[in-house]
Every structure is written in C-alpha cells, then in structure tokens.
Amino acid sequence: MPDPHTAVSLRGVGRRYGERVVLRDVSLELAAGQTLVVFGPNGAGKTTLLRMLATLLRPHAGEIEVLGRALPQDGYAVRGRIGFLGHEALLYRELSGRENLRFHARLHRVAQRRVDEALDAVGMLARAGDPVAELSRGMVQRLAIARTVLHEPELLLLDEPLANLDPAAAAQVAPLIGAGSSAARIVTSHDPTGGLVGADLALGLKGGRVAFLAPAASVRPQQIAELYA
Amino acid sequence: MRATVAALLAKEFTLEWRTRESVPAMVLFSIATYVVFHFGLDRDRVTGDIASGILWVTLLFAAILGLNRLFVSEHEQGGFDGFLLAPVDRTAMLVAKAITLFSFLCIVELVALPAFGLLLLGPPLTQALPQLVLVLVLVNAGIAVVGTLVAGLAIQTRARDLIVPLLALPLLVPVMLGAARSATPLLRDGGAGALPGNWIAILAIYDLLFALIAYAVFDFLLED
Amino acid sequence: MLTGAFALVFFYAPDDADQGFIQKIFYIHVPMAIVALCGFMAGGVCAAMHLRTREAKWDMRSYVAIHISVILAVGVLVTGSIWARASWGHWWVWGEPMLVSFLIVFLLYATYWPLRFSIEDKEKQSRYASVFAIVAGTFVPLNFTAIRMAQQYVHPQTLATTTGGMPPKFALTFVVALTGMTLLFLTLCKYEMASKHATFRLRALRRRLEGDDDELMLGGRSAAPQL
Numbered sequence: 041m042p043d044p045h046t047a048v049s050l051r052g053v054g055r056r057y058g059e060r061v062v063l064r065d066v067s068l069e070l071a072a073g074q075t076l077v078v079f080g081p082n083g084a085g086k087t088t089l090l091r092m093l094a095t096l097l098r099p100h101a102g103e104i105e106v107l108g109r110a111l112p113q114d115g116y117a118v119r120g121r122i123g124f125l126g127h128e129a130l131l132y133r134e135l136s137g138r139e140n141l142r143f144h145a146r147l148h149r150v151a152q153r154r155v156d157e158a159l160d161a162v163g164m165l166a167r168a169g170d171p172v173a174e175l176s177r178g179m180v181q182r183l184a185i186a187r188t189v190l191h192e193p194e195l196l197l198l199d200e201p202l203a204n205l206d207p208a209a210a211a212q213v214a215p216l217i218g219a220g221s222s223a224a225r226i227v228t229s230h231d232p233t234g235g236l237v238g239a240d241l242a243l244g245l246k247g248g249r250v251a252f253l254a255p256a257a258s259v260r261p262q263q264i265a266e267l268y269a
Numbered sequence: 270m271r272a273t274v275a276a277l278l279a280k281e282f283t284l285e286w287r288t289r290e291s292v293p294a295m296v297l298f299s300i301a302t303y304v305v306f307h308f309g310l311d312r313d314r315v316t317g318d319i320a321s322g323i324l325w326v327t328l329l330f331a332a333i334l335g336l337n338r339l340f341v342s343e344h345e346q347g348g349f350d351g352f353l354l355a356p357v358d359r360t361a362m363l364v365a366k367a368i369t370l371f372s373f374l375c376i377v378e379l380v381a382l383p384a385f386g387l388l389l390l391g392p393p394l395t396q397a398l399p400q401l402v403l404v405l406v407l408v409n410a411g412i413a414v415v416g417t418l419v420a421g422l423a424i425q426t427r428a429r430d431l432i433v434p435l436l437a438l439p440l441l442v443p444v445m446l447g448a449a450r451s452a453t454p455l456l457r458d459g460g461a462g463a464l465p466g467n468w469i470a471i472l473a474i475y476d477l478l479f480a481l482i483a484y485a486v487f488d489f490l491l492e493d
Numbered sequence: 494m495l496t497g498a499f500a501l502v503f504f505y506a507p508d509d510a511d512q513g514f515i516q517k518i519f520y521i522h523v524p525m526a527i528v529a530l531c532g533f534m535a536g537g538v539c540a541a542m543h544l545r546t547r548e549a550k551w552d553m554r555s556y557v558a559i560h561i562s563v564i565l566a567v568g569v570l571v572t573g574s575i576w577a578r579a580s581w582g583h584w585w586v587w588g589e590p591m592l593v594s595f596l597i598v599f600l601l602y603a604t605y606w607p608l609r610f611s612i613e614d615k616e617k618q619s620r621y622a623s624v625f626a627i628v629a630g631t632f633v634p635l636n637f638t639a640i641r642m643a644q645q646y647v648h649p650q651t652l653a654t655t656t657g658g659m660p661p662k663f664a665l666t667f668v669v670a671l672t673g674m675t676l677l678f679l680t681l682c683k684y685e686m687a688s689k690h691a692t693f694r695l696r697a698l699r700r701r702l703e704g705d706d707d708e709l710m711l712g713g714r715s716a717a718p719q720l
Contacts, residue, residue: 120356146276
C-alpha cells in the first residue's frame with residue numbers, strides 16, 4: 041500500500057552501463073516535503089540516481105517508488121509531478137527563454153500565465169525575449185530553474201542547482217528550489233558544510249554504493265571528505 | 270495527443286524558420302543534382318522513364334539530407350530529455366517529426382518541381398499535374414514515416430550519418446519503384462498516359478503498413 | 494536429412510531437358526530463398542517478443558535467425574548468379590525477382606551489425622536491434638511483392654515457368670530439398686545459440702572467479718556481436 045507521506049522509496053536499486061556497474065544496492069526512503077542531500081565524487085552515481093527517479097532511466101535491479109507509484113511501469117502517472125534539473129538546461133538555443141518555457145508549459149499542460157510568473161520569480165522577465173544562445177550561463181541556469189518549477193512539482197530532483205549562479209541569483213531562486221520550497225527535494229552537492237544546510241537526510245555515494253545514509257544533523261564533515269579519498 | 274503534436278510542430282517550424290538549416294539546403298541540393306544529371310547523362314531534355322527516375326532519385330537524396338538533421342537538435346540540446354520528462358504520449362514525437370519531414374519535402378518540391386520542369390523536363394509539367402501531385406503525396410508520406418523511424422534508430426548510434434542512408438535506401442526501394450512506375454506515363458512525350466492504379470495501390474499499402482509499424486515500435490526507441 | 498535431400502537431387506531427379514545439370518541448382522537456390530525469407534520474418538517476430546517480454550533470450554533468437562538468414566541470402570545470390578549465367582549468359586539479371594529482392598534485402602540486413610555494434614549499452618542495443626528487425630521483417634515480403642509486380646510485365650516469371658509445370662518427380666525432390674533446407678536452418682540456429690550460451694556462461698564463471706559481484710550482469714545478456 042503506497043504511503044502518501046513517502047515521496048521516494050528505493051529498495052536494492054542497481055543500474056549498469058554496458059559492463060560497468062554504476063549503482064549497486066541503493067536503498068532509502070524520503071518523506072514528503074523533506075530534503076535529501078547526496079554527496080559523492082564524480083562518477084559515484086549521483087546523476088544516474090537522479091535520472092532514475094526522474095523516470096529517464098530504468099533500474100536494472102531493485103524497486104523504485106516515486107510519489108506512491110512504482111517505476112518504471114507507472115512513470116506516465118508521475119512525470120507531471122516531478123521537476124528535474126540536470127546538467128543540461130534542456131532549452132533550445134535558437135528559441136527565446138519565453139518560447140522555451142511556453143513550449144514546456146504546453147507539454148505539461150500548464151497555463152501560459154505560469155510562464156511569466158516563473159520568469160519573474162527567477163528574475164528573467166526582462167531578457168525573456170532573447171535567444172538562449174545569447175544569454176550568459178547564469179541566466180541560462182535561471183531559465184532552467186524556471187523550467188523545472190513551471191508545473192509546480194511535488195518532487196524536485198536537482199543536480200548541482202546553484203552552478204553558475206552568483207550569490208544574489210542563488211538567493212533569488214531559493215524560495216523556488218531551496219529549503220523554502222514545500223516540495224520533497226533531492227539535491228546533489230559537493231559542498232560539505234553548505235550542502236547539509238536545510239537538509240533532513242544525507243546520502244553518501246562512492247563507487248555506486250551507499251557509503252552512508254543518515255539524518256543530516258548527525259553527519260560529520262569527515263564522512264563526506266572520505267568519499268573523495 | 271493532438272495538443273502535444275501541435276506543441277511539437279510549433280516548436281519544429283519555429284526552429285526551422287529561425288535557423289533555416291534544412292529546407293534551403295534540400296532545395297539547393299535538388300537543383301544542384303539536376304545540373305549534375307544534365308552533365309552526367311549529357312541530355313538537354315528528358316522524358317518518360319528517365320525523367321521519372323531523375324525526379325525520384327533527386328528527391329530521395331534530398332530527403333536523406335534532411336533526415337540526417339531531423340533529430341539532431343533534440344539529441345544535442347537535450348530535447349529528448351525535455352520531452353521525456355513531460356506527461357505526454359511519446360508517440361507524439363513520431364507523429365510530429367514525420368509531419369515535419371513531410372512538410373519539408375512538400376516545401377522543397379514546391380521549388381524543385383518547377384526547377385525540374387524548367388531545367389530538364391521535356392514535356393510540360395502541367396500535362397498531368399494533379400496525378401503527379403498524388404504520387405508526390407504518397408511518396409512524401411512513405412519517406413516521412415520510414416525516414417523518421419530510421420532517423421530515430423540512428424540518432425543514438427555513433428555512426429549516425431552513415432547508418433541513415435544505409436538503412437533508408439533499401440527500405441525506400443519499393444517507394445522508388447512505385448513512384449517511378451507511376452510517374453513514367455505522366456511524364457511521357459506527347460501527352461500524359463493513364464496513372465497505373467496498381468502502383469498507386471502499392472505506394473498506399475506501403476505507407477499504411479509502415480505507419481502502423483512505426484506507431485507500434487517508436488516508443489521503444491525513446492525509453493531508456 | 495540434408496544429405497538425403499542432396500542424394501535425391503543428384504541421383505533421383507532426371508535431368509531437365511533444356512537446362513541440364515544446372516537445373517539441380519534450382520533445388521538449392523529456391524529452398525534457400527524461401528527459408529531465408531521465412532527466417533527474416535521469424536527474426537522480426539522474435540524481436541517483437543523481445544520488446545513485449547524484455548527477455549534476452551528472444552533477442553538472442555532474433556539475432557541468430559537474422560544471422561543465419563543473411564548467410565542463406567548470400568547463398569541465394571551466389572546460386573542465383575550461377576543459374577543466371579548458365580541460363581542467360583549473364584552473371585546478373587535484373588529480370589529475376591528473387592535475385593533482385595535478395596540483393597536489396599541483403600543490403601538492408603548488412604546494416605544490422607554496424608547498428609548493433611555502434612550502440613554500447615547492451616539493453617539499448619537489443620532494443621534498437623529489435624525495432625530494426627521488426628521493420629526489416631515487415632519490409633521483406635512487401636519488397637518481394639513489389640519487385641515481383643515490377644518484373645511481371647517485363648520478363649516472364651522464370652520461377653513460375655519452372656515451378657508451374659513441375660512433374661511429380663520434380664515436386665517430390667523440391668519438397669525434400671525444402672524440408673532439408675529448413676532443418677539445416679534450424680540446426681544452424683540451435684548450434685549458434687548453444688555456442689553463445691556456452692560463451693556467456695564461461696564469461697560469467699570467469700568473472701565470478703575473479704571476485705566480481707555480478708548479479709546485475711546475468712540479468713540482461715544479449716546477443717551482441719562479440720567484437
């Protein structure tokens with residue numbers, strides 16, 4: 041019986057790429073509205089984990105449940121309720137910010153007025169008519185964040201969301217994707233101290249395996265440093 | 270589904286209009302090919318089966334040019350991910366891309382056909398225009414469906430530009446055959462002949478069959 | 494069984510009056526073609542099963558069926574070419590629908606291996622190969638019909654004139670040859686599948702010996718070309 045208060049549930053999840061095992065026996069549970077921060081060096085499997093939860097990848101082993109639905113079978117049902125921010129902005133470079141967001145709004149069947157709301161929230165209303173190719177990386181990142189929250193998802197999957205953002209911009213988007221958001225969040229981070237702020241649960245990945253999984257308050261910086269050793 | 274296809278089509282045409290990549294290239298390529306045929310065959314005017322052959326071969330190669338670009342923007346700019354994250358029927362992408370390719374081919378023919386009539390064709394182009402248009406529509410549909418499928422298959426492979434023609438050319442042989450046999454009497458010197466019904470039927474069956482197959486299998490190309 | 498068929502072909506069927514010894518090629522050429530065509534379609538069906546059930550064994554069957562059918566297709570082209578040379582004096586005739594359609598089919602399926610090889614992820618490779626096999630398997634009969642229709646009005650149906658008026662002795666030899674060819678196909682398939690299974694099991698054992706935890710590996714084995 042799916043628990044309405046559990047946002048994400050993984051049991052023994054694994055994934056390989058060709059001959060290489062990328063994730064092995066990952067299990068965790070995240071309650072609704074809570075934040076999970078994921079630490080780990082490059083190649084530890086953080087991105088793969090997020091992409092699996094976003095329904096972009098299928099698990100090769102184990103079970104995944106997101107917002108009460110089993111993946112990959114019920115992926116269709118939850119897609120509209122998940123917001124994914126990966127390394128790529130997922131924006132067409134020749135289209136303007138507004139055109140990109142309009143397109144995504146149509147795909148997600150979201151009212152067009154949300155487009156301007158989101159643009160305003162990330163501070164990109166002024167430059168919304170310029171082609172994405174002409175924008176700086178920070179602006180593109182802000183547009184990507186707007187795209188992520190456009191359909192007001194219940195679960196946010198954020199892969200290094202503050203990359204390319206100056207402190208002012210980071211502060212501006214905090215209510216949308218930061219601790220202030222009411223959605224359940226899974227955020228990857230390389231920052232040992234900053235990453236734990238606002239997080240309820242912390243996961244450390246190394247070589248595709250779970251190195252530690254504990255409440256954020258009880259995690260020592262040394263544990264995080266060991267991941268990179 | 271219709272709404273999704275509409276959204277995708279709006280995006281496709283906007284992108285093409287902004288970048289003007291595929292269609293002008295296909296048009297120029299067609300005209301260049303006519304010139305090459307002129308020198309290759311050493312003929313000033315062609316009729317009947319030669320005319321039919323040149324018309325379809327040129328169209329086919331121009332289509333392959335367009336095919337290579339069909340999914341490139343999705344692949345390079347993460348368009349697949351953006352689409353896959355949305356709560357939509359994934360077959361909408363097949364429909365949208367096929368319609369896009371079909372439309373591009375029609376636009377190209379709007380220029381290439383008169384160019385053909387001007388440069389190489391002996392008898393007047395208008396002598397059997399409605400029938401020729403019918404054949405063109407069926408051919409475009411076949412190329413659009415099979416082409417989208419092949420482009421979808423090839424986009425994820427490393428040797429994308431090579432796989433597309435290697436797969437598309439054999440698969441489109443029945444279309445070429447049907448088109449050539451249908452158009453030959455239309456481009457005859459001394460007045461057009463009748464349109465061969467059986468070859469039109471073959472074209473229609475091909476289009477229908479592959480449309481059904483494409484609809485059934487395309488989803489599997491998108492998932493991961 | 495096949496040896497029995499060969500024996501029948503060479504000793505039982507009387508020489509055809511106008512073709513002589515070359516007529517015997519017919520008993521290899523046509524059964525090969527029929528079995529290959531069926532093999533390609535079977536490859537498509539197995540691929541559809543793979544997409545439906547996601548079990549690797551269906552992909553394996555599809556791969557093997559296509560592999561053997563391509564070998565047979567080459568045989569068809571070679572025997573057909575020999576027959577053409579003997580009958581009409583040319584190594585290639587466009588008027589023979591079997592030959593022409595097999596050329597196209599061969600060109601199409603020759604891309605199967607570059608396609609598989611260029612996708613690294615095994616699961617994706619199997620999936621894409623299955624899509625290809627279904628499309629190509631549908632294409633094969635359609636292509637043959639179209640080519641046949643094209644030649645109808647240009648050349649007399651060479652196959653029909655030979656098979657149409659077949660006296661009982663010819664017919665029996667033909668059926669035997671066809672059965673023999675089918676059994677050959679199935680035997681080759683079984684052989685290749687068994688050989689691949691053995692290779693995979695060996696690999697898995699070796700990996701386990703080396704201490705790698707490979708539960709994830711045994712799950713999705715596919716018939717990728719071992720390159």
